Amino acid sequence: MAVKIRELPEEELVYGSFACAGCGGILAVRLALKVLGPRTVVVTTPSCLLGVTTFYPQLAFKVPCVNVTFPSTAAAAGGVAVGLKRRGREDVHVLAVAGDGGTVDIGLQALSGAVERGHRFIFLCYDNEAYMNTGVQRSGSTPRGARTTTTPVGLRGRGEDRPKKDMMRIVAAHDIPYAATASIGYPQDYLRKIQKAAQTQGPAYLHVLAPCPPGWGYPGHLTVHLARLAVQTGQWPLAEYEKGRLTQKKIDNPRPVEEYWSIQARFTHLLS
Amino acid sequence: MREYINGNEAVARAVRLARVDVVAAYPITPQSPVVEEIAAQIASGELDAEYIRVESEHAALAACYGAAVTGMRVFTATSSQGLAYMFEMLHYVSGSRVPVVMAVANRGLAAPWTIWADHQDSIVCRDTGWIQLYVETAQEALDTCLQAYRIAEHPEVLTPVMVCLDGYVLSHTEEVVEIPAQEAVDTFLPPYKPQRVVEPERPLVFGVGAGPDLYPAFKQAQQEAMDRAREVICRVDEEFYRIFGRRHGGLVDPYRCRDAEIVLVTLGATTGTAREVADRLRQEGIKVGVLRLRALRPFPAEEVRRALAGCRVVAVLDRNCSFGYEGAVCTEVKAALLGLKEPPAVVGFILGLGGQDIRQADIEDIFRRCLAAGSGAVHQVAAAQSR
Numbered sequence: 001m002a003v004k005i006r007e008l009p010e011e012e013l014v015y016g017s018f019a020c021a022g023c024g025g026i027l028a029v030r031l032a033l034k035v036l037g038p039r040t041v042v043v044t045t046p047s048c049l050l051g052v053t054t055f056y057p058q059l060a061f062k063v064p065c066v067n068v069t070f071p072s073t074a075a076a077a078g079g080v081a082v083g084l085k086r087r088g089r090e091d092v093h094v095l096a097v098a099g100d101g102g103t104v105d106i107g108l109q110a111l112s113g114a115v116e117r118g119h120r121f122i123f124l125c126y127d128n129e130a131y132m133n134t135g136v137q138r139s140g141s142t143p144r145g146a147r148t149t150t151t152p153v154g155l156r157g158r159g160e161d162r163p164k165k166d167m168m169r170i171v172a173a174h175d176i177p178y179a180a181t182a183s184i185g186y187p188q189d190y191l192r193k194i195q196k197a198a199q200t201q202g203p204a205y206l207h208v209l210a211p212c213p214p215g216w217g218y219p220g221h222l223t224v225h226l227a228r229l230a231v232q233t234g235q236w237p238l239a240e241y242e243k244g245r246l247t248q249k250k251i252d253n254p255r256p257v258e259e260y261w262s263i264q265a266r267f268t269h270l271l272s
Numbered sequence: 273m274r275e276y277i278n279g280n281e282a283v284a285r286a287v288r289l290a291r292v293d294v295v296a297a298y299p300i301t302p303q304s305p306v307v308e309e310i311a312a313q314i315a316s317g318e319l320d321a322e323y324i325r326v327e328s329e330h331a332a333l334a335a336c337y338g339a340a341v342t343g344m345r346v347f348t349a350t351s352s353q354g355l356a357y358m359f360e361m362l363h364y365v366s367g368s369r370v371p372v373v374m375a376v377a378n379r380g381l382a383a384p385w386t387i388w389a390d391h392q393d394s395i396v397c398r399d400t401g402w403i404q405l406y407v408e409t410a411q412e413a414l415d416t417c418l419q420a421y422r423i424a425e426h427p428e429v430l431t432p433v434m435v436c437l438d439g440y441v442l443s444h445t446e447e448v449v450e451i452p453a454q455e456a457v458d459t460f461l462p463p464y465k466p467q468r469v470v471e472p473e474r475p476l477v478f479g480v481g482a483g484p485d486l487y488p489a490f491k492q493a494q495q496e497a498m499d500r501a502r503e504v505i506c507r508v509d510e511e512f513y514r515i516f517g518r519r520h521g522g523l524v525d526p527y528r529c530r531d532a533e534i535v536l537v538t539l540g541a542t543t544g545t546a547r548e549v550a551d552r553l554r555q556e557g558i559k560v561g562v563l564r565l566r567a568l569r570p571f572p573a574e575e576v577r578r579a580l581a582g583c584r585v586v587a588v589l590d591r592n593c594s595f596g597y598e599g600a601v602c603t604e605v606k607a608a609l610l611g612l613k614e615p616p617a618v619v620g621f622i623l624g625l626g627g628q629d630i631r632q633a634d635i636e637d638i639f640r641r642c643l644a645a646g647s648g649a650v651h652q653v654a655a656a657q658s659r
């Protein structure tokens with residue numbers, strides 16, 4: 001049974017966070033928890049998400065939340081999964097959440113290890129394509145051309161000069177039981193993938209594009225619009241890996257990338 | 273039952289007897305046999321535990337932390353580079369008040385590369401908020417690992433414990449070890465019953481952030497827990513004695529200190545050598561003693577002061593160096609003696625780095641040099657080994 005947006009529970013499991021208006025990351029987590037439900041443990045790590053949810057005494061999660069060091073999100077999630085299993089609590093989902101930096105860069109080794117060991121957990125990477133929490137520095141997930149505070153634009157700088165790391169191929173190389181990319185701009189597709197991840201016996205990986213108004217330089221009401229445009233311009237392919245097969249949703253008539261670039265300060269130098 | 277085993281095996285026996293639930297560890301010389309032995313115990317069915325075969329030490333401690341917050345009794349072990357690699361997680365675990373027990377087979381740190389014993393690896397972790405106990409024998413390694421769970425899990429303490437044993441000298445050297453009976457251990461160490469665990473029915477946050485208004489209160493709580501740990505360590509050692517007939521001194525282990533003119537302060541396995549030298553010098557009429565520090569954190573300042581107050585010269589043997597100053601233990605001992613009316617002179621000796629043997633002759637030399645030292649002023653002679 002596919003989840004329908006209209007049938008999602010009213011109850012909010014992450015509520016009262018300090019996220020910016022229009023934060024794609026918090027939306028990604030909020031939707032994931034609506035599908036997974038209250039029998040979930042969140043394991044998270046330094047990132048905007050941690051910064052805006054669990055600063056004592058503020059506790060924005062209505063589910064247990066285990067914070068850990070930046071490099072070891074997946075390792076801690078593995079420990080939680082093993083412990084819950086031993087306590088006979090296999091009814092509880094373990095949702096590890098990290099930003100793109102905490103996934104594709106500093107957290108990659110732990111993610112690789114935990115996936116290879118086959119713990120039953122869901123790893124959710126909300127990708128805002130830079131280190132937002134520390135002030136918009138580039139990450140391995142920053143797309144080519146994007147301006148960040150460590151890939152500035154100037155006489156000799158043209159923004160990020162390397163392509164975005166292809167995480168799907170990396171997790172697929174582990175022959176992970178289930179992996180998918182998604183965009184918060186396509187919630188029906190995203191919800192279906194969360195549900196699939198939840199039903200997976202073993203590790204599942206979700207990589208969701210999560211636009212960030214201050215980091216990308218656009219007004220907050222455009223978050224969902226941009227999350228859709230990224231897909232429609234071919235900048236963010238919706239892909240799935242299952243039973244050894246990597247499939248990608250084809251975009252029939254991609255819209256010109258300029259449409260996507262022109263409304264984000266991080267790309268405007270590419271158009272002049 | 274008695275077995276002829278080395279320190280690593282003794283640690284693995286303790287892990288089994290403690291009925292540890294989850295082990296996450298990464299191999300490194302000279303700790304590796306601990307994890308091999310634990311894996312073997314699990315494979316043979318002797319130990320009903322999960323072994324998470326992590327890809328690094330950072331992950332080992334993160335996995336222990338994750339399992340511990342779900343209510344598991346957890347164990348890890350490492351050495352040297354591995355402990356250094358854990359550094360970030362060490363603070364995280366102690367700050368989160370998670371009672372992990374870890375064995376450290378002490379080894380020097382690169383560069384230059386070494387696999388041999390000194391205490392640099394754990395000494396540089398003094399300030400990570402872990403309780404540190406240094407053992408002298410394989411027997412004490414076993415006993416202390418069992419005690420460590422009682423200490424770490426004590427609701428008034430809730431602080432992780434490092435059990436430090438000298439690489440090779442203890443980790444790889446066989447001795448006769450009394451293996452306690454499982455029933456007796458079960459009496460001494462009941463199952464772990466945490467007050468707070470991860471469960472959806474009672475959502476809690478572990479590892480919160482805290483601003484300048486609240487952060488100090490968390491740290492104050494850690495410091496107070498360490499203060500309480502002093503008494504708990506002693507009480508647990510006494511209780512252990514009542515059940516098993518062995519005790520290891522609690523915080524400090526003084527030997528012939530009462531009327532001593534010169535006392536040598538030691539950590540770990542070297543102490544046995546020092547006692548033999550002390551006995552020999554005593555026969556010559558030279559009044560010397562040995563004070564082994566079993567706990568380095570919490571630091572037993574009171575006990576050190578009491579044991580050393582009457583002597584003329586204190587020699588401190590450091591198997592570590594705080595570069596730019598002196599051996600770390602020397603600094604701590606000096607600080608503990610401040611305020612005494614007639615404080616003894618304190619002389620530091622840095623020996624046995626990177627597995628360099630500490631021979632009886634070296635220790636005798638230390639005693640004789642101190643004998644020659646005159647005044648009662650507190651001073652420091654940083655000395656490399658005299659060879």
Ligand SMILES: Cc1ncc(C[n+]2csc(CCOP(=O)(O)OP(=O)(O)O)c2C)c(N)n1
Nearest residue numbers: 046047048070099100101102130131132133
């Ligand atoms: C070991 C370590 N290095 C650096 C940091 C500083 N740090 C905290 S969050 C962060 C960036 C997070 O970026 P990302 O994972 O993409 O999440 P975002 O904030 O963008 O949502 C960095 C560099 C840290 N906490 N720990």
Ligand code: SF4
Nearest residue numbers: 019020023048212213
């Ligand atoms: S900076 Fe970006 S990622 Fe961080 S809270 Fe604001 S919108 Fe969200």
Ligand SMILES: [Mg+2]
Nearest residue numbers: 099100130132
């Ligand atoms: Mg990011």
